[in-house]
Amino acid sequence: MVKAGVINVTSYMGGELVRLLATHPEVQLTSVTGRSAAGKPLGESFPHLARMNLCVTEQLDDSVEVVFSALPHAASAEQCLPFIRRGVPVIDLSADFRLKDASEYSDWYGVEHPAPESLACSVYGLTELHRDEIATAKLVGNPGCYPTGAVLALAPAMAAGLIDPDIIVDGKSGVSGAGRGLGLAYHFGEANENVSAYALDGHRHLPEMTQELARLAEGPRPRITFIPHLIPMNRGILSTCYATLRPDALAGDAQARLRRVREIYEDFYRDEPFVSVSLTPPQTKQTQGVNTCLVYPTVDSRTGRLVAVSAIDNLVKGGSGQAVQNMNLMLGFPETMGLSAAAMYP
Amino acid sequence: MVKAGVINVTSYMGGELVRLLATHPEVQLTSVTGRSAAGKPLGESFPHLARMNLCVTEQLDDSVEVVFSALPHAASAEQCLPFIRRGVPVIDLSADFRLKDASEYSDWYGVEHPAPESLACSVYGLTELHRDEIATAKLVGNPGCYPTGAVLALAPAMAAGLIDPDIIVDGKSGVSGAGRGLGLAYHFGEANENVSAYALDGHRHLPEMTQELARLAEGPRPRITFIPHLIPMNRGILSTCYATLRPDALAGDAQARLRRVREIYEDFYRDEPFVSVSLTPPQTKQTQGVNTCLVYPTVDSRTGRLVAVSAIDNLVKGGSGQAVQNMNLMLGFPETMGLSAAAMYP
Amino acid sequence: MVKAGVINVTSYMGGELVRLLATHPEVQLTSVTGRSAAGKPLGESFPHLARMNLCVTEQLDDSVEVVFSALPHAASAEQCLPFIRRGVPVIDLSADFRLKDASEYSDWYGVEHPAPESLACSVYGLTELHRDEIATAKLVGNPGCYPTGAVLALAPAMAAGLIDPDIIVDGKSGVSGAGRGLGLAYHFGEANENVSAYALDGHRHLPEMTQELARLAEGPRPRITFIPHLIPMNRGILSTCYATLRPDALAGDAQARLRRVREIYEDFYRDEPFVSVSLTPPQTKQTQGVNTCLVYPTVDSRTGRLVAVSAIDNLVKGGSGQAVQNMNLMLGFPETMGLSAAAMYP
């Protein structure tokens, strides 16, 4: 069994890593850290994980053979660096190793990157787009939850040259996406029975989306407007993506064009274990607790626009499940190992 | 006191009309109808309205002096016609008197319009855009809930010639928008902890949006892609609207342009009692139970797009409250009469 | 218009007082306080109340003619004292003026009572049990939300000598009952999709229940076990109360006994404007936003136990609405003034 460690286990992402690793047949979680909970059993922070018999410590045990970090940005890179330097495989769930451009990082995150030299060797951990690199990487920057949904919804169309660079991403996330830290917006009385847009000045997940979609096609860089929304539910992200189809991209009448779009999507994801092109518009509930991304492309025949909708569980495919998928590749395990459960419904 | 009647009182829209009319100082609700509940006290369908001491009947009493209909389309026009013919003021909450073009109606609703001759004298009941006509009308087609939010979000920009005709409306509605009729999608276990897009082939509220926005400006007809979403909450619609700013529409740098956009919106709604240009992105909860529409325009400076967000309560400004506002005008009462309560929060 | 002031307006109870007073025909809210929000418009704390044009101050204006306090215990008495001493009518929504026994107060609240001398002249503000005293009082201790539901559910049985003193009160409250202050238990991800019992060692609302039920009958003091529960909804308290019927209390067969119990309840509440004996088991939603208490007594014929269920909105009849009802009595207005709206449903 490979020994795994989780930094900042007391977050929702950290707890979800524990849940997923608990049944992984080749990995044993041996060390978990957390700031305020250090020195206490994990069961004090998360009673439902009490039987794991783990004690939260301040630092990861040196013996771990793979590291997951669920710390916020900047703090995460700092705690990962010793392991990175020793060549221990690291999957970082923060934003620290996602953007390839350190200056873009400092623009969006307001701090200098703690380890710009490591960006060259880090890989963006959206497995479907970077599978081969991840398999040989020692450092993976696990994607943000919104970019996961949006990029998977748009990648086939982008790669096939179907769409103009003008893109709208309307993201709808469950409240767990904001983490376990307290804040008035996440207070039950405020978030429940409410929906609102936020980060209208620009959300930090935007540059990731642009970076990854730009990679898929030549031509002008995508011009994305991304507006995230808070939805009164625990888990799930629905990404509704809008783009104009290139006039010459598709031949035939409306039905033929729609059929062709679906073919392109189905071809793109044909061998993917965790992405399905769904027959009906996807619901976030259909991905609850699992590493699935459901993608549904359609064409608004009145306006000639592509509408592509995707559904994920923000804590699984949008975080911890994606991280385990990446770990499997990095350690040479089958990609789906430990990730084959069915969704919890309802 | 003016005697009012409500057709199909046992729907959520009907119940909401009862709630709002119950405290109206100049109107008395004297007659209410409902199919399956006919012959029974209203309190059997809605125990919280038992003290109204109303009995549900099959037909409205002839003595009513103003009629609200909360029936579905086609059925509604049929039941309203006798009152329309007698000149009794009618506010119809169905889709029957919204579209000016009877053939567009039959395209979208799949039935011939039951009274095409009445369309000429009916007025689209979005008060902010049709105040004078409503004041003299005998027949008002109360707007759909989604068009209310979308049109109010976009009208100032449209009227000022700020935007291109390519428009995206991403609508997010609480489940009460689907009514009180049973359906698997509205079963608690399905709708709760879930978000999904629906009507991706085209929603019946689209032609209303197009009709009303087209009226506001010369030039090409708006090309709207409208995707509605079901949100796990009882009430509220958030409309997130995206449009490209015309290159020559605004001068100055990003800040100047944003300031100008806000000025245009504030001017447009300056004297409106029920529409406010909010200082922060609006939340549907801030409109819970009241006839308010909160509008928040901003500019995505990276892409030059207008993003306009609006929040309403789908059962109030998106239905019954709007209907009472229209009734006030039609009967010569102050427009805000009976509609001045503060939102229920949380 | 009588000038009213609200202390700690930025709480949920404070905001609810603003909502209710906003449409009161004889009272004008002229002064509101709040600690962190002092010096700012009320609309910054509660955007939905922006149009009230109130500025939050540190201290109430001296000109107010009636005072509501929504501060926590101890702090509340301190801020109310100057007004109490000047004879300004005060309705305190904290626990400071509910218990008649200052030593019981210090036992449960862990502090000495800040003004024990004032307890003699304060009245427990459950209008249905203390109407006459409240009408002449200058100081009312507004009841806790749980005691309101439990005492109204049990009072008729207690007063009629129907039940033994052994009583179980199982309380189920929406999360707004915990206030607007942040806490992990009220974080959306924790409270949503969850139900739990709390305060199993004894909840501070227990002595109130005992005090008020004991008043209603001679004989042994009630021995109440009260367990509150947190329910994933914003508003509402359902109180399920269990007590053994005295063997000799009721004659006849099961049906006759049930009929007699209902008669006793209906007689008890016959003239009450805000308490109804409901025909079907009440739902909290039926009281959403209004000052109603629905009570439903029944008899478990297998065991001879009384089961009495009540539903209230914890912020209205369980707080701010009750306070306005008391104010109406204290100021000589009709008891229902400003409180006649219908429930918001759904």
Place this chain on the structure above:
Amino acid sequence: MVKAGVINVTSYMGGELVRLLATHPEVQLTSVTGRSAAGKPLGESFPHLARMNLCVTEQLDDSVEVVFSALPHAASAEQCLPFIRRGVPVIDLSADFRLKDASEYSDWYGVEHPAPESLACSVYGLTELHRDEIATAKLVGNPGCYPTGAVLALAPAMAAGLIDPDIIVDGKSGVSGAGRGLGLAYHFGEANENVSAYALDGHRHLPEMTQELARLAEGPRPRITFIPHLIPMNRGILSTCYATLRPDALAGDAQARLRRVREIYEDFYRDEPFVSVSLTPPQTKQTQGVNTCLVYPTVDSRTGRLVAVSAIDNLVKGGSGQAVQNMNLMLGFPETMGLSAAAMYP
């Protein structure tokens, strides 16, 4: 691999059986039935289960080696009988094989028992109380969801003779407990933001509770008042149970008595893989998706009452997970096989 079949797979219980069996290492689900969905892929009823590649049929395939039935009562026994007669192991999730007394069955369910002769050889499937019988049984009546929570909460106290036979069970269930069939009470707009008691005349789960608790102790039969409540969440049952401690049952002061009660509970459940005596009051969320029952006993020192709270997931320990646990015993597999995942949190 043992071939398993699920009757009425399109219910929530049926879907949950599919989810749990999908990862069971020794069982393969080969046949599933459903009435309206017969002839269609399972993915049409439950898109999230599409990859199981199962087709819904009208009748179970004869080759199945173990049968689960998720049909309603009466219909279930009928469909199970052929398998029972052939000696195929059957776990029935309906009420048909729970009550030992056929006349009690007909009293509560209003129909004659379809196979009274089979009651003698059926075993009540609460593993913790009937482990040895289940291991040798061919027919198990899987417990109701409420009895599972209530009996596990009270069994240690009952078996140790701690409590009087007068017992109150206040049950609080998520809405999935009512199944996937439509009904106004489960319509989102009605169930959301609402809590209510139901079945105040007696719920069908009451005789099960009585039967199982009566078995644990000599003396008078328990006199249980059981009131279930509908909670606005998908999953989970919290059972709050109240009983009077026998005066002579425990020695010492309040602390000593509480300590002794906890010891008795811990001893009772010491070797149980799926029942834990929790250190803090349990939350249903801590059992989301897993076969755990958390039990928390305490003593109300003011009144000398035992309060025992338990939390389960109504679809897992309260149904499908319990069924798999029983199957494991019946087929000779380790009891926890396929049931070792951690709870989904949040």
